[in-house]
Amino acid sequence: MVVPDEELKFDNMLMHIAQQHNGIEPLFDTFFGFLRRKTDFYTGAQKNMSQTLVMNAFKKHHNQAVKEQTAKEESDHFDKPIPKPEPATIEEITTEGAKASAPPVVPVPEKEELSKPVDESKLEEGEESEKGKLEPNAGNGANYENYSFTQTLEELEVKIPFNVNFKVKSRDCKVDIKEKSLSVGLKGHDPVVKGELYSKILTDEALWHLEDNAVVLTLEKFNKVEWWGTIIKGDDEISTKKVQPENSKLADLDGETRSMVEKMMYDQRQKAAGLPTSDDAKKADTMKRFMDQHPEMDFSKCKWG
Numbered sequence: 001m002v003v004p005d006e007e008l009k010f011d012n013m014l015m016h017i018a019q020q021h022n023g024i025e026p027l028f029d030t031f032f033g034f035l036r037r038k039t040d041f042y043t044g045a046q047k048n049m050s051q052t053l054v055m056n057a058f059k060k061h062h063n064q065a066v067k068e069q070t071a072k073e074e075s076d077h078f079d080k081p082i083p084k085p086e087p088a089t090i091e092e093i094t095t096e097g098a099k100a101s102a103p104p105v106v107p108v109p110e111k112e113e114l115s116k117p118v119d120e121s122k123l124e125e126g127e128e129s130e131k132g133k134l135e136p137n138a139g140n141g142a143n144y145e146n147y148s149f150t151q152t153l154e155e156l157e158v159k160i161p162f163n164v165n166f167k168v169k170s171r172d173c174k175v176d177i178k179e180k181s182l183s184v185g186l187k188g189h190d191p192v193v194k195g196e197l198y199s200k201i202l203t204d205e206a207l208w209h210l211e212d213n214a215v216v217l218t219l220e221k222f223n224k225v226e227w228w229g230t231i232i233k234g235d236d237e238i239s240t241k242k243v244q245p246e247n248s249k250l251a252d253l254d255g256e257t258r259s260m261v262e263k264m265m266y267d268q269r270q271k272a273a274g275l276p277t278s279d280d281a282k283k284a285d286t287m288k289r290f291m292d293q294h295p296e297m298d299f300s301k302c303k304w305g
Contacts, residue, residue, distance in 0.1 A: 062207060070170045106167055106213065115142040118239050126274045133229075133239040140243045142230060147193050149231050153261055154224045156201075158231055160184050160193050161214040168213045175215060177206045179222075182232065184215050195232035199223060225261050241268060 021027040035041040042050055115134040123130055134142050139150025139157070147160045162168050168186070176183040179200050185191035200222035207218040221228070229237030267277040276284065291297075 059205065059207060066170065066209065073169055073171050106165055110212065112137075112143040112148050114145065115236075115238070118242060127239075127241060130239040130241055133237050136238045136240075136242050136244070140227070140238075142236070142238045144235060147231065149228075151228055153227070154221055156217075156219040156221065156228065156231065158182075158193075158217040158219065159211075159214050160217070161212075162186060162192065164213065168210060170210055173210070173215055175208050175217075177201075177203055177208070177217070177219070179203055182217075184217070193232060195234060198228045198230050198233055199226060225264055 017030075018027055021030065046053070115137055118130055118133055118135050120131055137143055137148070137150065141149040141151050141156075147158060149156055149158045151157070164186070172186050174183070174185055174187050174191070179202075180197050181195065182197055183191045183194040185194070202220045202222055205220035208215055210216070227240040227243050229240055263278055267279070
């Protein structure tokens with residue numbers, strides 16, 4: 001793959017800087033420290049965009065690296081010469097020789113305990129609709145037979161393991177991510193996961209990689225104030241009322257989004273307890289002030305709703 005000259009022109013300087021550091025973390029620390037000391041990157045007009053800018057650059061080069069690696073693996077696969085047949089021989093195999101000729105170890109995806117239904121005896125008043133739903137896992141998602149997922153208010157991570165006896169490479173995978181649908185599997189086989197998504201995602205921000213013979217997807221939600229009940233519509237849903245807000249990293253959200261999310265979660269708890277929501281309380285307070293300002297009026301026959 002031809003790399004543009006514009007991208008190469010700082011390589012010598014950057015390589016010299018990188019060689020002065022003992023690892024990638026110190027290099028990052030130096031770079032972001034430079035931005036703090038010499039620029040207004042963190043505090044200037046675009047301060048609320050600083051994390052987004054960094055993640056956009058990361059995702060751009062991550063996607064490019066995956067494409068280049070896939071192209072290289074496919075090129076190596078097709079360019080590899082066919083070995084000439086060797087005459088059959090009989091050799092004595094020693095213990096050391098047996099170890100050396102043993103087949104490569106195939107990574108086995110970690111088997112996670114399947115999600116269980118919520119304990120109906122512990123449901124509170126107003127939570128009857130949660131009967132039959134699943135208890136969220138530690139990541140506010142669920143573990144199914146063919147995949148598992150975790151979530152924050154902004155993102156989803158979906159892990160899809162392949163139960164095969166060979167090491168899966170990216171060229172073996174067929175991943176189709178769309179705004180409202182998902183299909184993941186191995187080429188030449190039926191998809192392991194396929195169907196309509198629970199809600200919309202931003203396809204431009206979608207990423208995937210291989211980890212221990214499993215495809216791991218990172219999906220960004222379109223609606224960032226919504227908990228997903230599942231990934232594929234029709235699969236058993238989790239009880240979103242059992243989601244733990246502290247796992248959602250509210251501190252990472254901007255002020256306006258955080259206020260909206262906290263209000264949503266407060267109203268959710270109030271409804272579950274049969275109590276007035278923040279909007280209900282606001283209307284009642286407005287009406288009370290109006291009644292106090294007009295004692296001459298008779299409100300006894302008014303119906304509120």
